[in-house]
Amino acid sequence: MSKELPICPAEKALSIISSKWSLYIIKELVDKNMRFNELIKTLGVSQKVLTENLKKLEENNVIDRKVFPVIPPKVEYSLTEFGKTLIPVLDTLHEWGETL
Amino acid sequence: MSKELPICPAEKALSIISSKWSLYIIKELVDKNMRFNELIKTLGVSQKVLTENLKKLEENNVIDRKVFPVIPPKVEYSLTEFGKTLIPVLDTLHEWGETL
DNA sequence: CGGGATCCAAGGAGATACTG
DNA sequence: CAGTATCTCCTTGGATCCCG
Numbered sequence: 001m002s003k004e005l006p007i008c009p010a011e012k013a014l015s016i017i018s019s020k021w022s023l024y025i026i027k028e029l030v031d032k033n034m035r036f037n038e039l040i041k042t043l044g045v046s047q048k049v050l051t052e053n054l055k056k057l058e059e060n061n062v063i064d065r066k067v068f069p070v071i072p073p074k075v076e077y078s079l080t081e082f083g084k085t086l087i088p089v090l091d092t093l094h095e096w097g098e099t100l
Numbered sequence: 101m102s103k104e105l106p107i108c109p110a111e112k113a114l115s116i117i118s119s120k121w122s123l124y125i126i127k128e129l130v131d132k133n134m135r136f137n138e139l140i141k142t143l144g145v146s147q148k149v150l151t152e153n154l155k156k157l158e159e160n161n162v163i164d165r166k167v168f169p170v171i172p173p174k175v176e177y178s179l180t181e182f183g184k185t186l187i188p189v190l191d192t193l194h195e196w197g198e199t200l
Numbered sequence: 201c202g203g204g205a206t207c208c209a210a211g212g213a214g215a216t217a218c219t220g
Numbered sequence: 221c222a223g224t225a226t227c228t229c230c231t232t233g234g235a236t237c238c239c240g
Contacts, residue, residue: 009197010190011123016200018118020233023111036202046234051203060200072201073240085196090110092192096185097109100116100160120213136222146214151223172221173220 013089016060021045021053023090026079029063030087033078062086113189116160121145121153123190126179129163130187133178162186 017023024043028034034042039050054077057063062083068074117123124143128134134142139150154177157163162183168174 008123008127008194009200010194011197012200013193013197014114014118014123018114023108023114027108046236047203048205048235049233052232067202073203075202082199085199089192089196092189093113094108094110096189097111097113099182099185100109100112140222146216147223148215148225149213152212167222173223175222 016056016062017086017090019053019056021049022057025050025053025057025077026062026083026086026090029077029079029083033066033076035077036075039077057083116156116162117186117190119153119156121149122157125150125153125157125177126162126183126186126190129177129179129183133166133176135177136175139177157183 017026021043025039028039028042036050036054039045039054040047043050045053054063054065058065061080064078064080064083066076066078068076117126121143125139128139128142136150136154139145139154140147143150145153154163154165158165161180164178164180164183166176166178168176
């Protein structure tokens with residue numbers, strides 16, 4: 001019954017980048033592609049949480065998921081062109097965070 | 101046991117603005133001061149949650165809490181000068197959010 | 201190797217009653 | 221009026237096991 005606030009675009013943006021790992025996932029993908037297990041090892045995140053985060057980022061067209069039909073399986077994640085537009089936004093956050 | 105990532109400044113920034121209501125609290129305070137009950141009525145947030153959010157924002161020097169020693173009690177919240185530096189950051193988020 | 205399924209703990213958020 | 225205290229969900233994140 002709380003008042004329905006029109007959802008602010010800034011809130012939509014936050015809903016994408018404010019999960020615990022999305023920031024670091026994106027950071028890893030800025031200058032290279034990464035495989036599922038590479039992200040796990042580099043970030044120290046659990047499989048379940050990484051999967052959830054990747055799925056959410058993919059649904060929002062921030063990252064791309066490329067499956068190589070080989071044995072053993074190989075999946076590479078990368079930033080989409082749209083995802084790259086997020087970088088300066090995160091830089092802004094980063095700069096402000098440094099003043100804390 | 102997860103790897104201790106050095107906490108990114110961007111993550112610190114997010115920890116401040118990513119709670120459900122902080123964004124809207126700040127938005128209300130951009131152009132005016134607000135009292136506790138005014139925020140409750142305007143935002144439709146519960147007392148407990150509003151209190152928690154305000155306390156967190158105050159601890160991080162984003163908002164100022166001014167108590168007027170009158171009966172009945174009067175408390176006004178406002179953006180600090182530092183808090184105002186957050187506005188362009190939120191604008192950036194807002195703009196990016198619109199492209200979603 | 202890249203997940204899916206399940207279970208569990210912790211914290212965020214809401215509703216409500218009470219107080220100086 | 222401006223909170224505090226309490227109780228109850230619900231959502232996130234973490235750990236583990238399983239499978240093609």
